[in-house]
Amino acid sequence: MATKTQKVDARKRPLTDDRLREMLHTLKLCRYFDERMEALYRQGRLPGAIYSGRGQEGTHVGVASALRADDSLFPTHRDLSAQLTKGLDLPRVMAQFWGRIDGYLRGRDGNSHIGDWQGNRTFAVISHLPIAYPVAVGAALAYKLAGDSRVAMAICGDGSTSNGRWHEAINTSAIHRLPVVWVVNNNQFAYSTPNTLEFTTPTIAERAVAYGIPGVRVDGGEVLEVYEAAREAVERARSGGGPTLIESVSLRWRGHAGHDPATYVPAEMLEDYMANHDPVKNFEEYLLAEGAVNKEDVEAIQQRVEAAFDEGYEYAQASPFPETGDVTKGQWVEDGYWEADPGRGGGTEAP
Amino acid sequence: MATKTQKVDARKRPLTDDRLREMLHTLKLCRYFDERMEALYRQGRLPGAIYSGRGQEGTHVGVASALRADDSLFPTHRDLSAQLTKGLDLPRVMAQFWGRIDGYLRGRDGNSHIGDWQGNRTFAVISHLPIAYPVAVGAALAYKLAGDSRVAMAICGDGSTSNGRWHEAINTSAIHRLPVVWVVNNNQFAYSTPNTLEFTTPTIAERAVAYGIPGVRVDGGEVLEVYEAAREAVERARSGGGPTLIESVSLRWRGHAGHDPATYVPAEMLEDYMANHDPVKNFEEYLLAEGAVNKEDVEAIQQRVEAAFDEGYEYAQASPFPETGDVTKGQWVEDGYWEADPGRGGGTEAP
Amino acid sequence: MATAKVEAGAAGHGAEPRGKRTDAGEATYLIAVAEALWEEMERDEKVFMLGEDIGVYGGAFKVTEGFIERFGATRVMDTPIAEETIVGMAVGAAMEGLRPVAEFQYSDFMSSGFDEITTVLARYHYRTGVRLPVVLRAPSGGMVRASNFHSINPEPWFAYTGGIKIMCPAFPSDAKGLLKSAIRDDNPSIFLEHKWIYRRIKEVVSEDPDFLVPIGKAEVKRAGDDATIVTYGAMVHKALEAADTLAAKGISVEVVDLRTVYPIDEETVLRSIEKTSRALVLYESYRFLGIGAEVAAVIAERAFQHLDAPVMRLAPPNIPVPFSPTLEDAFLPGVADIERAVDELSAW
Amino acid sequence: MATAKVEAGAAGHGAEPRGKRTDAGEATYLIAVAEALWEEMERDEKVFMLGEDIGVYGGAFKVTEGFIERFGATRVMDTPIAEETIVGMAVGAAMEGLRPVAEFQYSDFMSSGFDEITTVLARYHYRTGVRLPVVLRAPSGGMVRASNFHSINPEPWFAYTGGIKIMCPAFPSDAKGLLKSAIRDDNPSIFLEHKWIYRRIKEVVSEDPDFLVPIGKAEVKRAGDDATIVTYGAMVHKALEAADTLAAKGISVEVVDLRTVYPIDEETVLRSIEKTSRALVLYESYRFLGIGAEVAAVIAERAFQHLDAPVMRLAPPNIPVPFSPTLEDAFLPGVADIERAVDELSAW
């Protein structure tokens, strides 16, 4: 089985112009959301933490675009852009950041620890890394047992590959040839820890050899290259070909979380990636050159994105906090909390 | 780095005849001990469980013979033969099986959950698999920090390779090029589970690629082949060359534990291994052919072994049970239990 | 305590087959558990099992013997030795509508899957409203000379965590009825099967396919007036044994079997204390923060005005379960210890 | 409860440097912890540290800022994200005579290293007599709007397990003195640093390189006659705050700070109850089987004849720590709740 890392030719299978434009819109939405939320965080106007995915949108949008609505996605704290691509609703996402009742998790969890299983089939992020990998194996097992064509996709970071769960999940999925796609968002740092202190191989993709599955390494700065690799992997999974490991390489432009200045990232490295591997800029330029969009389209997309953010912000601020009386509800299914509409009397004033 | 599985030429570096004869003695001791203990278990004369290592003595004796007295060994429940090779005292081992105060663990643990850290530098076996692998990383780290030439060696089974700790430990040791040798005793079954349900690669040795370390696969039926691979790996570790993964292939002749008839092992497979891959028989025949021993030597060795067992058995039966009053002692260092001689008033009658 | 034969059989499970009901319809605890699994697998095709060596081998204790022949390898799945992933798989399958029953070979190895249990399984419904009808089964407890890696009582770890219902039945009927309830429950549960009871205790067990025992309800296994022993699991049998001898001495002991240890049935416990005014909390989990610590705290808080004596506790120390028979016997509360404790209580 | 600024800074640790003592010699809890580590690293070259991002970055909370420059990368080791292996490495290094201090980025991730902690570290000395002078450090607790994956109180999991000493200091001096004692102790310990206290509480802390606080000893932080609040960690500060207002109402409250939660100092607790005859056990770990359950059980068993009221408990429910400020405030015991509870106690 070919497990050498292969360069994917994204041009081979071009998408319709509509899909390409939608992809550009998603990329710009994720970028703008990330920038504005950081600004609000710096102003002390955003509670909790933020984990910027800036510079990695090519990975997130590329892999998630290859999924069907009924496929499942198991992301990490870093992968909000992938969840937005999968279809999460911006206003409800923002309501979650502000701890409001209209957030997907009714204020019970915050920031990018979000998910919309009932709707968009995304797993509500758990901090512990990469704890969703084994869960994705179970979802894939359910698809196989049901004999349907759904696929599970899980994402984790480069640092998470040194955790035992990463090995267990991939190994188990390979043994049973389950319909799952394993994505590693190699943004070259785990908090402050560089790849060289996480693993010894030149690439993560080549570790697929240890599981007898295909491994692909792609440039996270090129969304179509990522998409094409993901599409192939998803197709393989759907058709009973088993799991694939995809390593998508980028750089984490910002700190690990909002508080982290990330002085440990070499300045030249950062400059190079921002200048030459910006997935949003690269894709926009590509579409302009291909004539798939013109300057006006891009302008319109940008305006649509900014309007959506402002609307989401207003929605979040107007959404009430959860009612304190509900705090213990929802522990057991039988208390009915999650079946009924929650109380909306919590007010909008932070205590 | 050469990570392909390589056939080791055992003849390259022959040992002195004395070492060879000692090796034969150890092999025969381990085999005889295993057979006699099973017989006692079947007669209901042995408390607790037994985990037979029969058929795998080539692996156990081969790898442990490559260690110095001050090197450390981290075995599993299956690897008592490796601990005996490292130097454990048969009578005290048997006292442990019968729960007596003169066992290495003063009756606090039983059967092959044994170890003699203070003396022979072997880790007291813990059931959870492969939980000693990460501990071996720590010992190797200590050797590196101390700048001395000691080496840690850990053993686990084929099934244990599917556990996350296996991956974490090897990966971490590779990142820091620690002086450790990773041995996998591939006896082709994990309890009733065959290799095909544990991993997907043709061999375990080739998974070393994922850690950028050498991987070697040897025939556990040929003790000198195993020894030579282990010797090379130990030398590499001592000289700063980092970890090596050794897969030694044999078959578990008996059930997982004393109670298990192992009907799931194909009869032909078992016959083939017992006939053609018996490490004790093969080595004896080799030494006879080489003229390193003659029939009388072999007879003498066998008598020495049987006498040692009987002596150990008597010693164990004569050793008292721990005193009930000591049950809570030894929880904290300051209670002094482990510094003083334990009470010997527990009697030899099982309650 | 355990006999010499049992010592030899300590980890000597699995040699003998599971066995059958007697002609009188009596089933061992082991058979009762197997019947619950079999009936629920028959009733609902969404129920499936996964674990180590549960298929071809039939499980370390032979609970699932014969299941793979009837239900096939996809519904009786042999997994690698990867507990974190076994639990994760159960969660993921449950998220997609299946009802997984995962077996741990011993409850000792639940610590190897601890993070997926406590971080994912226990919290996901509260956080998201997604239902996780997962059952984690495991043989637990000591008294079989199996030493500290095969004798643990893990229930307090998970009771503290919250979010998972935990059952520790002492009788075959409770085992069957509670396990069937757990499989039908939409919440996660941990079902601990005491390995000392497996082949020792038998009774006539209902064959009604809808025979259920309610989760979260304790039961008075023996009525009495002078003192209450609140206990669960194998210790229930020690308590009943002690109650007999104490009765001979004229002390009438009530034995309350919690059956479910999280959440606990405070009302049944309190009703008994109100009657007897004396409480001994007996448990095999460790003394410090074992299940009985919570029970004692609840009694102290809610039955204060009814108590004529301190709430006493009898449980093993927080140390590894020792192997040597002399040590394990000293470690575990025995019938004589229970009688002594009740005598002390009665002296107040 | 926490202020808006703190909310923004919830996981907003690490931005600011650790800081310095004031000219008056006051040190924050954070500085006190760092001083303890620094002094012990200076004193004994066998002491070394390992953990995620503790080197170049100086740790998620900047506790080890500047250490790698002074002690080098071999004694301040950045590890992969592999908690089982971090603990295993600490054990192996300790077996070879080193004195490892391992940092968990948050105590929440101790569940990811649970098996090596509870199966190896906690049991090895009892089984073999081999000393394991290992310290596991971790920032723990809530009140900082960090949600359920960054707010856990794991101490009951490990207290139940036994074999490991567990400290949860509330003040800078106790933090420094206990951590130095833990590093010098030949037994394993878990040292939990409450992240709400880190930068909030400062006091003058001894600079004596041999300043030690004894492990296993509680301390009366405020003397009183009418009722005793037994507590630890961040709740000590809530209790002291409540004690002030209650004093104004004429109720004199004694506050006992356990400081070490395993083993616990029963004598100091009992001495206080004998004086006040009323006990409120206040704790941030979950109500069911949190540390306070054991404390309440001990009081009920050993101080029965001194009690004029039931042993009351005040603690959060056993659910994931919720993110939304309204929910987290409702979840945690607040000063008002404490006052109400003491009023109730006094009414008896």
Ligand SMILES: Cc1ncc(C[n+]2csc(CCOP(=O)(O)OP(=O)(O)O)c2C)c(N)n1
């Ligand atoms: C088991 C576990 N240990 C520690 C942490 C703390 N932590 C949060 S993110 C992070 C770095 C993750 O790096 P990587 O996997 O590369 O993902 P990235 O954040 O770079 O996307 C760490 C150590 C965690 N979340 N889980």
Ligand SMILES: Cc1ncc(C[n+]2csc(CCOP(=O)(O)OP(=O)(O)O)c2C)c(N)n1
């Ligand atoms: C974490 C863990 N899970 C389950 C078990 C139960 N168990 C004991 S031995 C064994 C099989 C081990 O197979 P392998 O690793 O190949 O070693 P072998 O016994 O064949 O030498 C299992 C599943 C265990 N010891 N540890």
Ligand SMILES: [Mg+2]
């Ligand atoms: Mg990363």
Ligand SMILES: [Mg+2]
């Ligand atoms: Mg094996």
